[in-house]
Amino acid sequence: MIVTNKVDPSPQQMTAFFGAPEDGPFIMVNLLKFKDKADYADGSDANLSGREAYMRYGAAVQKCIADVGARSISSGLVTGLMLGEVEELWDMVALVEYPSLEAMKNMVMSPEYQAIAVHRKAGLAGQLNIKTKSTGG
Numbered sequence: 001m002i003v004t005n006k007v008d009p010s011p012q013q014m015t016a017f018f019g020a021p022e023d024g025p026f027i028m029v030n031l032l033k034f035k036d037k038a039d040y041a042d043g044s045d046a047n048l049s050g051r052e053a054y055m056r057y058g059a060a061v062q063k064c065i066a067d068v069g070a071r072s073i074s075s076g077l078v079t080g081l082m083l084g085e086v087e088e089l090w091d092m093v094a095l096v097e098y099p100s101l102e103a104m105k106n107m108v109m110s111p112e113y114q115a116i117a118v119h120r121k122a123g124l125a126g127q128l129n130i131k132t133k134s135t136g137g
Contacts (some may be wrong), residue, residue: 005033005126018105029130030094040122054123060116070105073097
């Protein structure tokens with residue numbers, strides 16, 4: 001299995017993800033890896049860690065999430081690995097439940113989200129976003 005963290009999806013990934021048939025609510029699993037130091041394009045806030053920059057995004061994105069009828073389920077720092085092997089652990093895991101693909105698309109395309117995404121980019125070294133569907137159990 002090859003695992004490659006990315007900060008942004010490619011245009012092809014965006015089209016495939018948001019072009020999939022609508023199938024209602026889902027939970028997005030976010031596996032996050034932070035930069036050691038924040039890297040803002042304008043050079044500002046060079047004293048922040050990547051985690052601190054991402055936490056700015058994390059605090060601000062809560063309103064964007066709520067505005068589209070989604071909700072944060074949980075987030076936490078990764079503290080260990082019980083089973084399996086990876087070269088390097090992610091730093092944080094966050095779970096967000098969206099009512100639909102359309103809701104998530106509306107959120108990421110909104111001007112409010114675009115304005116705070118600078119903190120996400122400054123703080124993230126990469127991540128995996130995994131869409132999950134409840135199996136009813």
